[in-house]
Amino acid sequence: MCLAIPAKVISVEPGGLAMIEIEGVRHKASVELVPEAEVGSYVIVHAGFAISVLDQEEAQGTLKLFQEMAEMAAETPHVGDIG
Amino acid sequence: MKFISEFREGALGSGLVRRIERLSRPIRIMEVCGGHTHVICRYGIRDLLPPDIQLIHGPGCPVCVIPQHEIEKAIELSTRPGILLCCFGDVMRVPTRRGTLFSLARGRGSVKMVYSPLEAIEMAAALPDKEIVFFAIGFETTAPSTALALKRASSQGLANFKVLSTHFIIPPALRVLVKDSSSRIGAFIAPGHVTTIIGPDAYCFLADEYNRPVVVTGFEPLDLLQAIMLILQQAAEGKPRVENQYTRAVRVQGNRRALEAMDEVFEIRPAIWRGLGLIPGTGLGIAPAFAPWDAEKAWDLSQVEPAPEPPGCLCGDVLKGVSQPKDCSLFAVSCTPDSPVGPCMVSPEGACAAHYRYRGA
Ligand code: SF4
Numbered sequence: 111m112c113l114a115i116p117a118k119v120i121s122v123e124p125g126g127l128a129m130i131e132i133e134g135v136r137h138k139a140s141v142e143l144v145p146e147a148e149v150g151s152y153v154i155v156h157a158g159f160a161i162s163v164l165d166q167e168e169a170q171g172t173l174k175l176f177q178e179m180a181e182m183a184a185e186t187p188h189v190g191d192i193g
Numbered sequence: 194m195k196f197i198s199e200f201r202e203g204a205l206g207s208g209l210v211r212r213i214e215r216l217s218r219p220i221r222i223m224e225v226c227g228g229h230t231h232v233i234c235r236y237g238i239r240d241l242l243p244p245d246i247q248l249i250h251g252p253g254c255p256v257c258v259i260p261q262h263e264i265e266k267a268i269e270l271s272t273r274p275g276i277l278l279c280c281f282g283d284v285m286r287v288p289t290r291r292g293t294l295f296s297l298a299r300g301r302g303s304v305k306m307v308y309s310p311l312e313a314i315e316m317a318a319a320l321p322d323k324e325i326v327f328f329a330i331g332f333e334t335t336a337p338s339t340a341l342a343l344k345r346a347s348s349q350g351l352a353n354f355k356v357l358s359t360h361f362i363i364p365p366a367l368r369v370l371v372k373d374s375s376s377r378i379g380a381f382i383a384p385g386h387v388t389t390i391i392g393p394d395a396y397c398f399l400a401d402e403y404n405r406p407v408v409v410t411g412f413e414p415l416d417l418l419q420a421i422m423l424i425l426q427q428a429a430e431g432k433p434r435v436e437n438q439y440t441r442a443v444r445v446q447g448n449r450r451a452l453e454a455m456d457e458v459f460e461i462r463p464a465i466w467r468g469l470g471l472i473p474g475t476g477l478g479i480a481p482a483f484a485p486w487d488a489e490k491a492w493d494l495s496q497v498e499p500a501p502e503p504p505g506c507l508c509g510d511v512l513k514g515v516s517q518p519k520d521c522s523l524f525a526v527s528c529t530p531d532s533p534v535g536p537c538m539v540s541p542e543g544a545c546a547a548h549y550r551y552r553g554a
Contacts, residue, residue: 115412116197140311143337143450152195154386154442157281157331157338158309161451162389162442169199169441176205176415179212179422 116152116164130155200413209418210241216425217243221377223514225367226384227254227542228412234547236414246421249376249514252366253384255331256283256540257512258466261500263359265289267328269497270357270488271303277320278304279313280328283540288533290500294328310342310356317346317354326488329358333390336360336477337451340458343479346486357488360477361464363387364395369472371403376514380406380424382417385439392447393437400433411439458483465499467536468509506535511544518545525549 117130117139126142130153140159141147153160224230230250233239239248252258264284268291271278278294285295285306298304307313310327317325329339339356346354363384370376383396388409396407406427410420420438427433437443455477464476479487488494502509505523510516518524518537528534530546537543541550 116195137308140309140338140341142341143448143454145450154389156334156386158311159338159341161334161337161386161448162444164441166441172411172416172419172438172441173199173205176202176209176419179208179419181208182212 115154117155117160119147119149119151119153119160121149122147128160130160197413200411200415202415206241206415206418209415209422212422213246213418213425214243216422216429217245218425218428219245220379220425220428221247221249221514222380222382222421222424223249223251223370223376223378224382224410224417225251225253225363226382226387227257227540227544227547228386229382229384229410229417230254230544231542231547232412232414232417234551236417237551238414238417241418242421246425249378250511250517250544251370251514252466252469252512253332253363253387254512254537254540254542254544255335255361256287257508257536257543258361258468259284259287259330259359259536260465260467261287261289261502262497264294265291265500266494266497267326267357268292268294268297269494270326270492271297272301273492275322276303276324276326277316278326278328279307279310279316280304281308281330282306283542284328284330286533286539287536288503310339311345314342314345314349314351314354317351318349321353324353324355324491326355326357329356329360332361332363332384333387333451333455336362336459337390337448337454340451340454343458343483343486344454347483352485355486355488355491356479358459358477358479359464360459361466362461362475362477364391364398365474366466366469366472367396367399369469370513371399371405373513378405378514380428380433381408382420382424383407383409383435385409385411385416385442388437388439388443388447390448390451392445393435393443394445395447396435400435404433406433407435409435409437409439409443411442466512468512503534508535508537508545511537518548521545525552
Protein backbone atom coordinates (compact mmCIF):
# COMPACT_ATOMS: atom_id res chain seq x y z
CA MET A 111 0.00 0.00 0.00
CA CYS A 112 2.96 2.29 0.50
CA LEU A 113 4.44 1.42 -2.88
CA ALA A 114 2.48 4.24 -4.45
CA ILE A 115 4.21 5.57 -7.55
CA PRO A 116 3.59 8.89 -9.31
CA ALA A 117 0.42 9.02 -11.40
CA LYS A 118 -0.39 11.61 -14.05
CA VAL A 119 -3.71 13.44 -13.87
CA ILE A 120 -5.47 13.06 -17.24
CA SER A 121 -8.74 14.81 -16.44
CA VAL A 122 -10.54 16.24 -13.45
CA GLU A 123 -14.27 15.65 -13.16
CA PRO A 124 -16.82 17.34 -10.96
CA GLY A 125 -17.28 15.82 -7.50
CA GLY A 126 -13.58 15.58 -6.70
CA LEU A 127 -12.89 12.66 -9.04
CA ALA A 128 -10.04 12.45 -11.55
CA MET A 129 -8.81 10.10 -14.24
CA ILE A 130 -5.18 9.22 -13.57
CA GLU A 131 -2.62 7.20 -15.49
CA ILE A 132 0.03 4.89 -14.02
CA GLU A 133 2.37 3.10 -16.43
CA GLY A 134 -0.09 3.57 -19.28
CA VAL A 135 -3.10 2.24 -17.35
CA ARG A 136 -5.95 4.57 -16.43
CA HIS A 137 -7.72 4.53 -13.09
CA LYS A 138 -10.26 6.65 -11.24
CA ALA A 139 -9.03 8.45 -8.14
CA SER A 140 -10.34 11.04 -5.74
CA VAL A 141 -8.56 14.39 -5.65
CA GLU A 142 -10.56 15.70 -2.69
CA LEU A 143 -7.44 15.82 -0.52
CA VAL A 144 -5.39 17.73 -3.12
CA PRO A 145 -7.62 20.48 -4.56
CA GLU A 146 -4.55 22.01 -6.23
CA ALA A 147 -4.21 19.00 -8.60
CA GLU A 148 -4.85 19.87 -12.24
CA VAL A 149 -4.57 18.19 -15.63
CA GLY A 150 -0.91 17.28 -16.18
CA SER A 151 -0.02 17.23 -12.46
CA TYR A 152 1.71 14.17 -11.03
CA VAL A 153 0.14 12.88 -7.83
CA ILE A 154 0.84 10.16 -5.25
CA VAL A 155 -2.21 7.92 -4.85
CA HIS A 156 -3.03 5.66 -1.90
CA ALA A 157 -6.17 3.56 -1.64
CA GLY A 158 -7.86 5.46 -4.45
CA PHE A 159 -7.05 8.93 -3.05
CA ALA A 160 -4.38 11.33 -4.27
CA ILE A 161 -2.56 12.47 -1.13
CA SER A 162 0.13 14.75 -2.56
CA VAL A 163 0.90 16.70 -5.74
CA LEU A 164 4.53 16.39 -6.82
CA ASP A 165 6.38 19.68 -7.14
CA GLN A 166 8.42 20.01 -10.37
CA GLU A 167 10.78 22.65 -9.02
CA GLU A 168 11.55 20.72 -5.86
CA ALA A 169 12.18 17.59 -7.93
CA GLN A 170 14.61 19.51 -10.17
CA GLY A 171 16.33 20.83 -7.05
CA THR A 172 16.82 17.32 -5.64
CA LEU A 173 18.20 16.07 -8.95
CA LYS A 174 20.60 19.01 -9.06
CA LEU A 175 21.79 18.15 -5.54
CA PHE A 176 22.45 14.55 -6.62
CA GLN A 177 24.50 15.92 -9.50
CA GLU A 178 26.51 18.25 -7.28
CA MET A 179 27.23 15.52 -4.78
CA ALA A 180 28.34 13.16 -7.52
CA GLU A 181 30.67 15.84 -8.85
CA MET A 182 31.98 16.68 -5.40
CA ALA A 183 32.67 13.00 -4.76
CA ALA A 184 34.58 12.76 -8.04
CA GLU A 185 36.77 15.78 -7.17
CA THR A 186 37.79 15.18 -3.54
CA PRO A 187 40.25 12.29 -3.25
CA HIS A 188 39.22 9.42 -1.01
CA VAL A 189 41.42 9.10 2.10
CA GLY A 190 42.20 5.59 1.00
CA ASP A 191 43.20 6.84 -2.48
CA ILE A 192 46.14 8.89 -1.20
CA GLY A 193 49.51 7.20 -1.29
CA MET B 194 9.81 15.08 -15.71
CA LYS B 195 8.06 11.80 -14.96
CA PHE B 196 9.34 11.62 -11.39
CA ILE B 197 10.61 8.04 -11.81
CA SER B 198 13.44 7.40 -14.30
CA GLU B 199 15.28 10.59 -13.30
CA PHE B 200 15.66 9.21 -9.79
CA ARG B 201 17.14 5.91 -10.97
CA GLU B 202 20.17 7.33 -12.81
CA GLY B 203 23.07 4.94 -12.12
CA ALA B 204 25.91 7.46 -12.60
CA LEU B 205 24.48 9.76 -9.93
CA GLY B 206 24.13 6.75 -7.64
CA SER B 207 27.82 5.91 -7.78
CA GLY B 208 28.67 9.51 -6.83
CA LEU B 209 26.40 9.25 -3.80
CA VAL B 210 27.91 5.90 -2.85
CA ARG B 211 31.41 7.44 -2.93
CA ARG B 212 30.23 10.22 -0.58
CA ILE B 213 28.72 7.61 1.72
CA GLU B 214 32.00 5.66 1.77
CA ARG B 215 33.84 8.80 2.84
CA LEU B 216 31.43 9.59 5.65
CA SER B 217 31.00 5.98 6.75
CA ARG B 218 30.86 5.16 10.47
CA PRO B 219 29.28 2.32 12.45
CA ILE B 220 25.55 3.03 12.55
CA ARG B 221 22.27 1.12 12.50
CA ILE B 222 19.69 2.94 10.39
CA MET B 223 16.06 1.87 10.50
CA GLU B 224 13.91 2.35 7.43
CA VAL B 225 10.49 2.56 9.04
CA CYS B 226 8.37 2.03 5.94
CA GLY B 227 7.88 -1.29 4.18
CA GLY B 228 7.91 0.57 0.87
CA HIS B 229 11.52 1.54 1.58
CA THR B 230 12.34 -2.05 2.59
CA HIS B 231 11.08 -3.18 -0.80
CA VAL B 232 13.18 -0.63 -2.70
CA ILE B 233 16.30 -1.43 -0.62
CA CYS B 234 15.98 -5.15 -1.45
CA ARG B 235 14.99 -4.61 -5.06
CA TYR B 236 17.96 -2.40 -5.88
CA GLY B 237 20.45 -4.25 -3.65
CA ILE B 238 21.18 -1.02 -1.78
CA ARG B 239 22.77 -2.84 1.18
CA ASP B 240 25.40 -4.31 -1.13
CA LEU B 241 26.43 -0.81 -2.18
CA LEU B 242 27.12 0.32 1.40
CA PRO B 243 30.25 -0.05 3.52
CA PRO B 244 29.84 -2.86 6.10
CA ASP B 245 29.75 -0.35 8.99
CA ILE B 246 26.35 0.87 7.85
CA GLN B 247 23.56 -1.51 8.75
CA LEU B 248 20.07 -1.02 7.39
CA ILE B 249 17.43 -2.54 9.63
CA HIS B 250 13.79 -2.98 8.72
CA GLY B 251 11.01 -1.39 10.71
CA PRO B 252 7.34 -1.94 11.46
CA GLY B 253 5.92 0.11 8.56
CA CYS B 254 4.15 -2.71 6.76
CA PRO B 255 0.44 -2.33 7.58
CA VAL B 256 -0.47 -5.93 6.87
CA CYS B 257 2.44 -7.16 9.03
CA VAL B 258 1.59 -5.27 12.21
CA ILE B 259 -2.12 -6.11 12.39
CA PRO B 260 -2.55 -8.69 15.16
CA GLN B 261 -3.90 -11.98 13.92
CA HIS B 262 -7.07 -11.72 15.99
CA GLU B 263 -8.02 -8.42 14.31
CA ILE B 264 -8.03 -10.26 10.98
CA GLU B 265 -10.04 -13.02 12.66
CA LYS B 266 -12.62 -10.38 13.65
CA ALA B 267 -12.99 -9.53 9.97
CA ILE B 268 -13.27 -13.24 9.16
CA GLU B 269 -15.89 -13.64 11.89
CA LEU B 270 -17.96 -10.79 10.43
CA SER B 271 -17.75 -12.23 6.95
CA THR B 272 -19.28 -15.51 8.15
CA ARG B 273 -22.36 -13.78 9.56
CA PRO B 274 -25.48 -13.73 7.38
CA GLY B 275 -26.10 -10.67 5.26
CA ILE B 276 -22.56 -9.24 5.61
CA LEU B 277 -20.20 -8.61 2.71
CA LEU B 278 -16.68 -7.77 3.90
CA CYS B 279 -14.55 -5.52 1.66
CA CYS B 280 -10.79 -5.36 2.12
CA PHE B 281 -7.48 -4.67 0.37
CA GLY B 282 -5.84 -7.58 -1.43
CA ASP B 283 -2.71 -7.81 0.73
CA VAL B 284 -4.49 -8.63 3.95
CA MET B 285 -6.52 -11.41 2.33
CA ARG B 286 -3.58 -13.80 2.31
CA VAL B 287 -2.45 -13.47 5.94
CA PRO B 288 -2.82 -16.88 7.62
CA THR B 289 -4.91 -17.03 10.80
CA ARG B 290 -6.40 -19.77 13.00
CA ARG B 291 -9.51 -19.51 10.85
CA GLY B 292 -7.85 -19.64 7.47
CA THR B 293 -7.50 -16.57 5.25
CA LEU B 294 -9.92 -13.95 4.01
CA PHE B 295 -8.98 -15.16 0.55
CA SER B 296 -10.28 -18.68 1.23
CA LEU B 297 -13.58 -17.15 2.37
CA ALA B 298 -13.76 -15.02 -0.76
CA ARG B 299 -13.45 -18.17 -2.85
CA GLY B 300 -15.65 -20.33 -0.64
CA ARG B 301 -18.61 -18.40 0.71
CA GLY B 302 -18.13 -15.36 -1.52
CA SER B 303 -18.65 -13.14 1.50
CA VAL B 304 -15.36 -11.27 1.07
CA LYS B 305 -14.56 -8.90 -1.74
CA MET B 306 -11.27 -7.24 -2.66
CA VAL B 307 -11.34 -3.48 -3.22
CA TYR B 308 -8.69 -0.90 -4.09
CA SER B 309 -10.38 1.95 -2.28
CA PRO B 310 -13.00 2.42 0.45
CA LEU B 311 -15.01 4.36 -2.12
CA GLU B 312 -15.70 1.07 -3.92
CA ALA B 313 -17.18 -0.24 -0.69
CA ILE B 314 -19.35 2.88 -0.43
CA GLU B 315 -20.58 2.35 -4.00
CA MET B 316 -21.40 -1.25 -3.13
CA ALA B 317 -23.36 -0.18 -0.07
CA ALA B 318 -25.43 2.17 -2.22
CA ALA B 319 -26.01 -0.53 -4.86
CA LEU B 320 -26.84 -3.36 -2.42
CA PRO B 321 -29.17 -1.86 0.21
CA ASP B 322 -30.15 -5.33 1.49
CA LYS B 323 -26.57 -6.20 2.45
CA GLU B 324 -24.40 -4.90 5.25
CA ILE B 325 -21.15 -3.75 3.64
CA VAL B 326 -18.21 -3.77 6.07
CA PHE B 327 -14.96 -2.13 5.02
CA PHE B 328 -11.95 -3.64 6.83
CA ALA B 329 -9.85 -0.48 7.18
CA ILE B 330 -6.12 -1.05 7.56
CA GLY B 331 -3.00 1.04 7.14
CA PHE B 332 -1.21 4.07 8.53
CA GLU B 333 -1.69 7.81 8.06
CA THR B 334 -1.51 7.28 4.28
CA THR B 335 -4.77 5.30 4.11
CA ALA B 336 -6.61 6.59 7.20
CA PRO B 337 -7.70 9.80 5.38
CA SER B 338 -9.38 7.73 2.65
CA THR B 339 -11.36 5.83 5.29
CA ALA B 340 -12.24 9.15 6.94
CA LEU B 341 -13.63 10.56 3.69
CA ALA B 342 -15.55 7.34 3.02
CA LEU B 343 -17.17 7.61 6.46
CA LYS B 344 -18.04 11.23 5.85
CA ARG B 345 -19.64 10.23 2.57
CA ALA B 346 -21.61 7.42 4.24
CA SER B 347 -22.83 9.92 6.79
CA SER B 348 -23.82 12.60 4.25
CA GLN B 349 -25.58 10.02 2.05
CA GLY B 350 -27.24 8.39 5.07
CA LEU B 351 -25.89 4.95 4.07
CA ALA B 352 -26.98 2.91 7.10
CA ASN B 353 -25.74 -0.39 5.63
CA PHE B 354 -22.09 0.72 5.46
CA LYS B 355 -19.74 -0.02 8.39
CA VAL B 356 -16.02 0.27 9.04
CA LEU B 357 -13.89 -2.15 11.06
CA SER B 358 -10.91 0.07 11.85
CA THR B 359 -7.39 -1.16 12.56
CA HIS B 360 -5.67 2.03 11.45
CA PHE B 361 -2.37 2.77 13.17
CA ILE B 362 -0.41 5.98 13.57
CA ILE B 363 3.36 5.89 13.35
CA PRO B 364 5.17 8.48 15.54
CA PRO B 365 4.40 7.05 19.03
CA ALA B 366 5.55 3.60 17.83
CA LEU B 367 8.93 5.14 16.92
CA ARG B 368 9.28 6.37 20.49
CA VAL B 369 8.84 2.77 21.68
CA LEU B 370 11.42 1.54 19.17
CA VAL B 371 14.04 4.19 19.90
CA LYS B 372 13.80 3.34 23.62
CA ASP B 373 14.06 -0.41 22.97
CA SER B 374 17.65 -1.39 23.70
CA SER B 375 17.39 -4.58 21.62
CA SER B 376 16.67 -2.62 18.42
CA ARG B 377 19.72 -0.29 18.86
CA ILE B 378 18.56 2.24 16.29
CA GLY B 379 21.04 5.00 15.52
CA ALA B 380 19.00 6.94 12.96
CA PHE B 381 15.70 6.82 11.07
CA ILE B 382 14.76 6.90 7.40
CA ALA B 383 11.26 8.30 7.94
CA PRO B 384 8.32 7.17 5.79
CA GLY B 385 7.86 9.57 2.87
CA HIS B 386 4.19 9.06 2.19
CA VAL B 387 3.02 8.97 5.80
CA THR B 388 4.85 12.31 6.13
CA THR B 389 2.96 13.87 3.19
CA ILE B 390 0.01 13.67 5.61
CA ILE B 391 1.52 14.41 9.04
CA GLY B 392 4.44 16.70 8.08
CA PRO B 393 8.12 16.25 9.11
CA ASP B 394 7.75 17.98 12.49
CA ALA B 395 5.97 14.89 13.82
CA TYR B 396 9.42 13.30 14.30
CA CYS B 397 11.15 16.22 16.09
CA PHE B 398 11.11 14.31 19.39
CA LEU B 399 13.45 11.69 17.93
CA ALA B 400 16.10 14.35 17.25
CA ASP B 401 15.42 16.62 20.24
CA GLU B 402 14.88 14.05 22.99
CA TYR B 403 16.81 11.05 21.69
CA ASN B 404 19.53 12.67 19.53
CA ARG B 405 18.74 10.56 16.49
CA PRO B 406 19.10 11.87 12.92
CA VAL B 407 15.85 11.57 10.95
CA VAL B 408 15.52 11.98 7.18
CA VAL B 409 12.11 11.96 5.50
CA THR B 410 12.79 10.04 2.30
CA GLY B 411 11.37 9.37 -1.15
CA PHE B 412 10.98 5.95 -2.73
CA GLU B 413 13.49 5.86 -5.56
CA PRO B 414 16.94 4.30 -5.10
CA LEU B 415 18.73 7.66 -5.36
CA ASP B 416 16.43 9.08 -2.67
CA LEU B 417 17.50 6.33 -0.28
CA LEU B 418 21.20 6.79 -1.03
CA GLN B 419 20.91 10.53 -0.46
CA ALA B 420 19.04 9.94 2.81
CA ILE B 421 21.80 7.65 4.08
CA MET B 422 24.35 10.28 3.12
CA LEU B 423 22.42 13.02 4.94
CA ILE B 424 22.17 10.84 8.06
CA LEU B 425 25.93 10.26 8.01
CA GLN B 426 26.51 13.99 7.55
CA GLN B 427 24.31 14.77 10.56
CA ALA B 428 26.11 12.14 12.62
CA ALA B 429 29.50 13.60 11.63
CA GLU B 430 28.37 17.10 12.59
CA GLY B 431 26.91 15.79 15.85
CA LYS B 432 23.72 17.78 15.21
CA PRO B 433 20.77 15.41 14.88
CA ARG B 434 17.69 16.96 13.32
CA VAL B 435 14.73 16.16 11.06
CA GLU B 436 15.60 16.74 7.41
CA ASN B 437 13.24 16.48 4.48
CA GLN B 438 14.85 14.75 1.48
CA TYR B 439 11.45 14.17 -0.22
CA THR B 440 10.65 17.84 -0.79
CA ARG B 441 8.92 17.10 -4.10
CA ALA B 442 6.06 15.43 -2.19
CA VAL B 443 6.28 16.42 1.48
CA ARG B 444 5.22 19.89 2.63
CA VAL B 445 6.17 21.30 6.03
CA GLN B 446 2.54 21.47 7.13
CA GLY B 447 1.57 18.00 5.84
CA ASN B 448 -1.84 17.63 4.20
CA ARG B 449 -4.24 19.85 6.15
CA ARG B 450 -7.41 18.48 4.54
CA ALA B 451 -6.44 14.92 5.35
CA LEU B 452 -5.56 15.78 8.96
CA GLU B 453 -8.88 17.59 9.43
CA ALA B 454 -10.87 14.66 8.05
CA MET B 455 -9.00 12.24 10.33
CA ASP B 456 -9.57 14.50 13.34
CA GLU B 457 -13.27 14.66 12.66
CA VAL B 458 -13.88 10.95 12.09
CA PHE B 459 -11.42 9.12 14.36
CA GLU B 460 -10.48 9.13 17.99
CA ILE B 461 -7.09 8.05 19.23
CA ARG B 462 -6.95 4.86 21.29
CA PRO B 463 -4.32 2.33 22.36
CA ALA B 464 -3.50 -0.32 19.77
CA ILE B 465 -1.80 -3.70 19.77
CA TRP B 466 0.93 -4.02 17.15
CA ARG B 467 2.16 -7.41 16.11
CA GLY B 468 5.69 -7.67 17.48
CA LEU B 469 5.57 -4.41 19.41
CA GLY B 470 2.63 -5.13 21.72
CA LEU B 471 0.24 -2.55 23.15
CA ILE B 472 1.22 1.05 22.39
CA PRO B 473 -0.87 3.92 23.78
CA GLY B 474 -1.97 6.56 21.32
CA THR B 475 -1.34 4.59 18.13
CA GLY B 476 -4.78 3.29 17.17
CA LEU B 477 -7.58 5.09 15.37
CA GLY B 478 -11.03 4.11 16.57
CA ILE B 479 -14.19 5.67 15.18
CA ALA B 480 -15.34 8.83 16.96
CA PRO B 481 -18.77 8.86 18.72
CA ALA B 482 -20.25 11.15 16.05
CA PHE B 483 -19.68 8.35 13.52
CA ALA B 484 -20.74 5.48 15.80
CA PRO B 485 -23.61 4.39 13.50
CA TRP B 486 -20.96 3.32 10.98
CA ASP B 487 -18.67 1.56 13.47
CA ALA B 488 -18.64 -2.23 12.96
CA GLU B 489 -17.36 -2.77 16.51
CA LYS B 490 -20.45 -0.99 17.86
CA ALA B 491 -22.83 -2.78 15.51
CA TRP B 492 -21.69 -6.33 16.32
CA ASP B 493 -20.19 -7.95 19.39
CA LEU B 494 -16.76 -9.31 18.48
CA SER B 495 -15.45 -9.77 22.03
CA GLN B 496 -15.37 -13.55 21.68
CA VAL B 497 -12.46 -13.33 19.21
CA GLU B 498 -9.48 -13.94 21.49
CA PRO B 499 -5.86 -12.85 20.92
CA ALA B 500 -3.87 -15.46 19.03
CA PRO B 501 -0.38 -16.81 19.71
CA GLU B 502 2.22 -16.26 16.97
CA PRO B 503 2.68 -19.16 14.53
CA PRO B 504 5.36 -21.48 16.02
CA GLY B 505 8.85 -20.61 14.81
CA CYS B 506 7.85 -17.31 13.12
CA LEU B 507 10.15 -14.41 14.02
CA CYS B 508 7.96 -11.66 12.54
CA GLY B 509 7.73 -9.89 15.89
CA ASP B 510 11.52 -9.45 16.04
CA VAL B 511 11.77 -8.70 12.31
CA LEU B 512 9.30 -5.81 12.78
CA LYS B 513 11.46 -4.32 15.55
CA GLY B 514 14.67 -4.60 13.55
CA VAL B 515 16.06 -7.10 16.07
CA SER B 516 16.11 -10.03 13.63
CA GLN B 517 16.59 -10.28 9.88
CA PRO B 518 14.41 -12.59 7.78
CA LYS B 519 17.32 -15.00 7.23
CA ASP B 520 17.57 -15.47 11.03
CA CYS B 521 14.23 -17.30 10.87
CA SER B 522 14.64 -21.05 10.40
CA LEU B 523 11.41 -21.19 8.38
CA PHE B 524 12.54 -18.52 5.86
CA ALA B 525 12.46 -19.94 2.32
CA VAL B 526 12.05 -23.44 3.81
CA SER B 527 8.45 -23.84 4.94
CA CYS B 528 7.65 -20.11 4.65
CA THR B 529 7.48 -18.68 1.11
CA PRO B 530 5.23 -16.11 -0.58
CA ASP B 531 3.13 -18.96 -2.02
CA SER B 532 2.61 -20.49 1.39
CA PRO B 533 3.37 -17.84 4.00
CA VAL B 534 3.59 -18.73 7.70
CA GLY B 535 3.74 -15.18 9.02
CA PRO B 536 2.50 -11.81 7.72
CA CYS B 537 6.00 -10.52 6.83
CA MET B 538 6.04 -13.06 3.98
CA VAL B 539 2.63 -11.97 2.65
CA SER B 540 2.80 -8.33 1.68
CA PRO B 541 5.36 -7.03 -0.87
CA GLU B 542 6.19 -4.47 1.83
CA GLY B 543 6.98 -7.22 4.33
CA ALA B 544 10.69 -7.70 5.00
CA CYS B 545 10.58 -11.49 4.55
CA ALA B 546 8.75 -11.24 1.21
CA ALA B 547 11.17 -8.55 -0.05
CA HIS B 548 14.21 -10.60 0.98
CA TYR B 549 12.73 -13.74 -0.58
CA ARG B 550 11.85 -12.08 -3.85
CA TYR B 551 15.22 -10.40 -4.38
CA ARG B 552 17.42 -12.98 -2.60
CA GLY B 553 19.64 -13.59 -5.63
CA ALA B 554 19.60 -9.96 -6.77
S1 SF4 C 1 10.21 -16.13 7.22
FE1 SF4 C 1 8.02 -16.51 7.56
S2 SF4 C 1 7.92 -17.49 9.52
FE2 SF4 C 1 9.94 -16.52 9.41
S3 SF4 C 1 9.69 -14.48 10.30
FE3 SF4 C 1 9.33 -14.28 8.12
S4 SF4 C 1 7.10 -14.51 7.89
FE4 SF4 C 1 7.62 -15.30 9.94
